[in-house]
Amino acid sequence: MSAVDHRATLRQHYRALRRALSPSQQTQAAQDVVARCINDPTFLTAKTIAFYLANDGEIDSQYLLEYCWQQGKTTLLPLLDPNLPGHLVFIEHQAHWPLTSNKYGIAEPQYNTDKVVALQAIDIIFTPLVAFDLQGNRLGMGGGYYDRTLAALNTDRHSTQVLGLAHDCQQADSLPMQAWDIPLHGIVTPSQIFTLKGSV
Numbered sequence: 503m504s505a506v507d508h509r510a511t512l513r514q515h516y517r518a519l520r521r522a523l524s525p526s527q528q529t530q531a532a533q534d535v536v537a538r539c540i541n542d543p544t545f546l547t548a549k550t551i552a553f554y555l556a557n558d559g560e561i562d563s564q565y566l567l568e569y570c571w572q573q574g575k576t577t578l579l580p581l582l583d584p585n586l587p588g589h590l591v592f593i594e595h596q597a598h599w600p601l602t603s604n605k606y607g608i609a610e611p612q613y614n615t616d617k618v619v620a621l622q623a624i625d626i627i628f629t630p631l632v633a634f635d636l637q638g639n640r641l642g643m644g645g646g647y648y649d650r651t652l653a654a655l656n657t658d659r660h661s662t663q664v665l666g667l668a669h670d671c672q673q674a675d676s677l678p679m680q681a682w683d684i685p686l687h688g689i690v691t692p693s694q695i696f697t698l699k700g701s702v
């Protein structure tokens with residue numbers, strides 16, 4: 503089986519696992535993630551945090567987002583970059599600000615250059631993922647959006663922490679790595695926070 507086929511098979515497997523979670527399991531998982539984060543020093547000191555709006559059984563970051571609103575943090579959501587196909591921009595989003603649906607049916611903020619935040623100015627980027635391993639490999643939906651966008655962090659000096667947010671059932675023993683993959687600094691699941699080698 504080619505590497506691409508293998509990734510496609512893995513995607514199907516882990517997407518089915520997360521979609522099989524019941525609404526009450528999803529709610530519990532989303533609440534547990536808040537409990538894990540609110541004692542974490544990286545999270546506590548972060549002022550600007552990028553989230554995503556859950557799709558396809560992904561762990562829901564809405565409670566964590568709402569907690570950040572209460573704490574007065576600057577919260578961001580990804581938007582498919584209208585100027586650079588295949589890339590994301592991170593846009594400020596606060597309670598009740600309008601959202602529209604993108605081509606995948608995922609809600610996203612409206613494009614507004616005044617609200618775009620540069621990658622290096624973000625303290626934590628929570629990424630959605632299909633599967634992760636403890637080497638920091640991330641298997642996403644296959645669009646390459648996060649890898650292309652986060653590639654800028656490979657070269658620049660920065661303190662941005664890229665953290666996967668995932669259900670425990672999305673943990674794989676070992677995922678195939680691609681040359682362009684951007685390793686995660688950590689992974690937050692309902693049961694624990696994994697801090698990986700190389701993070702600050």
Ligand SMILES: Nc1nc2c(c(=O)[nH]1)N(C=O)[C@@H](CNc1ccc(C(=O)N[C@@H](CCC(=O)O)C(=O)O)cc1)CN2
Nearest residue numbers: 554555556557580605606608630642643644645647648
């Ligand atoms: N919640 C969330 N937001 C996100 C991402 C994500 O993975 N999750 N993305 C992470 O990069 C970007 C969008 N990437 C995506 C890539 C593929 C599909 C997807 O559903 N593909 C379908 C086919 C959909 C179609 O073409 O109409 C599929 O593979 O079944 C969704 C999002 C930006 N926003």
Ligand SMILES: Nc1ncnc2c1ncn2[C@@H]1O[C@H](COP(=O)(O)OP(=O)(O)OP(=O)(O)O)[C@@H](O)[C@H]1O
Nearest residue numbers: 640641642643644645646647648649650653680682
């Ligand atoms: N830095 C990059 N530069 C150019 N192309 C890239 C880059 N990163 C990824 N790609 C392209 O994107 C395609 C999808 O990549 P990959 O399967 O790793 O996506 P993914 O991480 O699963 O998706 P996503 O980040 O959207 O959740 C790859 O076939 C690759 O050609």
